[in-house]
Amino acid sequence: MHVIITNWDDFPLDAPFDKVLRGDFSTYACFCRTELKSSIEAVIHAAENDLCTACLGRGSVRLVPSREHFCGKCNATGTRDAELANELGQGEVERTFDEELLRKIIADNGGQVPSRTEIFNQVRPLLPEAEPVHIAMRIGGLLRKIAEDRG
Structure with missing residues (x-):
């Protein structure tokens, strides 16, 4: 079973917002016990296991520790299939x-x-x-x- 957890580390209040969003102040773990040393490794692990690469399979996104909202990439399903369907739909709009x-x-x-x-x-x-x-x-x-x- 693959469930990727994001844990927020302490970060300075004046930390650059892009570093916060990028996950520089987070650690990641999966129930399968795969070691995930960075946000990139967490995203790759999610993709390899058919989980949404934006929310890492949770169905919701937490950009900062106290704020959480549904994942728009996978329509809150947490699945890669929904994420890909969403991206294909957006691509069709851009093409037309x-x-x-x-x-x-x-x-x-x-x-x-x-x-x-x-x-x-x-x-x-x-x-x-x-x-x-x-x-x-x-x-x-x-x-x-x-x-x-x-x-």
Whole structure:
């Protein structure tokens, strides 16, 4: 049985947030007694045993010791299958809904950027099987890219 536990070590209050998120102040252990010396080893062990690589099979993510929330990568199942299905769904959205399509939607709106809801309503019929959250995230990412391109 594989259950990976994350234990938080003490860390200074002024520790860089990226190091905290990366797991530099954590230790990892699995019920199978495999030695996991780093967050990378924990992720590899999770993948090798069909556990979600984001939550390490727990179904929830604890980014800092006192805050826990459901894992969005595997939809709180803790399984690698759900994580991969989620990634494939997001990949399909990215493949179908590209910058060129968004620019066409903007051009069809007289050059004005429509609301996110209006963009969503135009894109949704093209991706009937897609999770709405994937479409919404893609809209945000493409709008940021277009805004950066405009300067």
